[in-house]
Amino acid sequence: MSDSYSVALLGLGRIAATYGSSDNANAYCHSAGLVHCPRVHLGGVADPMPAARDAYRAEWGQVQEGYVEHDSFAELWAERPCDIVTVCVRGPDHFALMNEVIAARPRHIILEKPPTCSLEEADALVAAAAAAGIGITVSYSRHWHPQTLHLAGLVRDGLIGEVRHVISYGDVQVLSACSHAMDALCQFAGQEPVAVSATGCAEAFPSQRPGYLAEPSLAAATVEFSGGATGSLIGGPGEHGVFYLEALGERGFVRCGMYTDTVVVVDGEQRDYAAFNPPQTTSPFTQLYRQVAEFLDGGPAPECTNEAWHSVNALAFASAESICTQARVPLAQVERSTRIFANG
Numbered sequence: 001m002s003d004s005y006s007v008a009l010l011g012l013g014r015i016a017a018t019y020g021s022s023d024n025a026n027a028y029c030h031s032a033g034l035v036h037c038p039r040v041h042l043g044g045v046a047d048p049m050p051a052a053r054d055a056y057r058a059e060w061g062q063v064q065e066g067y068v069e070h071d072s073f074a075e076l077w078a079e080r081p082c083d084i085v086t087v088c089v090r091g092p093d094h095f096a097l098m099n100e101v102i103a104a105r106p107r108h109i110i111l112e113k114p115p116t117c118s119l120e121e122a123d124a125l126v127a128a129a130a131a132a133g134i135g136i137t138v139s140y141s142r143h144w145h146p147q148t149l150h151l152a153g154l155v156r157d158g159l160i161g162e163v164r165h166v167i168s169y170g171d172v173q174v175l176s177a178c179s180h181a182m183d184a185l186c187q188f189a190g191q192e193p194v195a196v197s198a199t200g201c202a203e204a205f206p207s208q209r210p211g212y213l214a215e216p217s218l219a220a221a222t223v224e225f226s227g228g229a230t231g232s233l234i235g236g237p238g239e240h241g242v243f244y245l246e247a248l249g250e251r252g253f254v255r256c257g258m259y260t261d262t263v264v265v266v267d268g269e270q271r272d273y274a275a276f277n278p279p280q281t282t283s284p285f286t287q288l289y290r291q292v293a294e295f296l297d298g299g300p301a302p303e304c305t306n307e308a309w310h311s312v313n314a315l316a317f318a319s320a321e322s323i324c325t326q327a328r329v330p331l332a333q334v335e336r337s338t339r340i341f342a343n344g
Contacts, residue, residue: 005293006043007034008082008106010073010097011089012052015112015141015344022063026283028141030086030110031060033285039293043082044068046075073097077104084292086110086139091176091344092209095121102128108292109136114175114344115309117212119317119336122310137292137302138309140183142243142258144284144291149303151256151264152187154276160249160266163189166231168245169238169257172217173205174198174323175316175342180243181233182223182319183304183312188247188254191225193315195330198222198322200235207341215340216323223315233319258284 009016009030020027025036034042042064047053048071057069070076073085085106089097091114101109102125109129115138116122129136142148155163166188170181186193204217218235225231238244244257252266262278264271291302301308311331318334 002083002293002296004039004041005083005107005296006080007040007084007086007289008043008073008076008080009034009045009086009088010047010101011087012045012047012049012056013088015139016086016088017056017060020283022060025286026281028283028285030088030285031064032283033289035060035063036283037286037289037293040084040289042067044070044076044080046070046073048072073100073104081106083107083296084110088112091342092117092212095125098125099128102132102134105132105134107134107296109134110139110288110292111136112139112344113141113179114316114342115313117342118339119314119334121339122313123336126306126310135295135301135305136309137288137305138313139288140180140304140309140312141284141288142180143183143187143304144287145258146279146282146284146287147262148184148187148256148258149287150276150279151254151262155188155247155249155254156190159252159264160247160254161251163229163247163249165229165248166245167234167238168231169234169236169242170218171242172200172219172235173342174200174216174218174320175340176215176344178218178233178235178319179312179316181245182315184245185223185231185233186312186315187303188245189225189227189229189231191227191229192311193223193231193331194226195224195328196221196315196318196322197328198233198319199326200323202324205341208343209341212339212341215342216320218319218323221319221322
């Protein structure tokens with residue numbers, strides 16, 4: 001067991017550093033998790049843009065000491081190999097950089113969503129990481145919101161009985177943003193998605209690279225799960241905003257999300273959520289890094305790790321295919337070679 005695991009942070013954009021400031025323990029970025037999770041510390045950062053490194057140092061350097069700065073992963077790794085590598089570069093750059101990271105053999109990898117621009121790329125990364133004995137956790141970050149984690153556990157333990165339907169409200173970009181809502185469906189349904197029927201616009205977000213298709217936008221989708229539950233994906237806000245969900249079970253109902261109050265109804269009676277001893281609100285990235293550290297200590301795999309993210313990724317590509325073909329798409333039959341410009 002290590003007192004603190006070192007982390008290499010690759011890419012210093014919004015999700016790495018600028019969604020929130022260093023004086024906010026709830027900041028929605030990886031750096032908040034690195035600062036406020038005592039089980040990890042920053043070993044080094046890499047970004048090819050000097051301005052990005054300068055901005056990072058100005059905001060986060062005052063609360064993180066002793067890390068190294070480089071313009072590439074190779075240079076960072078040559079000076080300071082780390083236990084964990086976190087990949088936060090643009091989505092179309094994930095595959096090439098991930099192959100480089102896997103070859104370096106860190107103990108664990110955290111990969112920002114969307115993990116790949118095709119299922120074929122995902123297959124290759126999964127095989128390479130498995131051969132190297134490295135786990136990959138995909139950061140569907142809202143998954144680790146403390147109240148969401150807590151309530152999902154209560155639902156798994158039977159709070160509302162068998163889950164029959166989950167409604168999840170997200171954003172419109174199928175892979176880059178709506179994947180949060182897809183992950184939430186799977187998190188609360190507790191079953192594997194097997195097919196999807198989706199509607200939207202096939203060419204809503206044009207590709208910026210040759211060989212990549214445009215990323216579709218999602219209006220709505222119906223998801224079928226292996227155990228008989230169903231899910232509804234909504235590409236936009238509901239009555240209570242965005243990025244929240246409602247799970248309906250045989251005995252009750254729950255609502256939760258990062259930006260809405262938690263509601264619990266069991267046997268027709270609304271319960272006081274405070275009576276369930278909910279956790280204190282912190283950055284979801286603090287929870288993410290705590291789970292990874294506990295895994296490296298010998299504990300259970302973090303959520304959204306290895307097989308746990310494969311089905312969410314497949315659901316995203318199946319939804320894109322369904323939008324384009326206007327047909328129901330079984331996840332086992334989705335085209336794996338199609339590349340979509342999913343920038344994240």
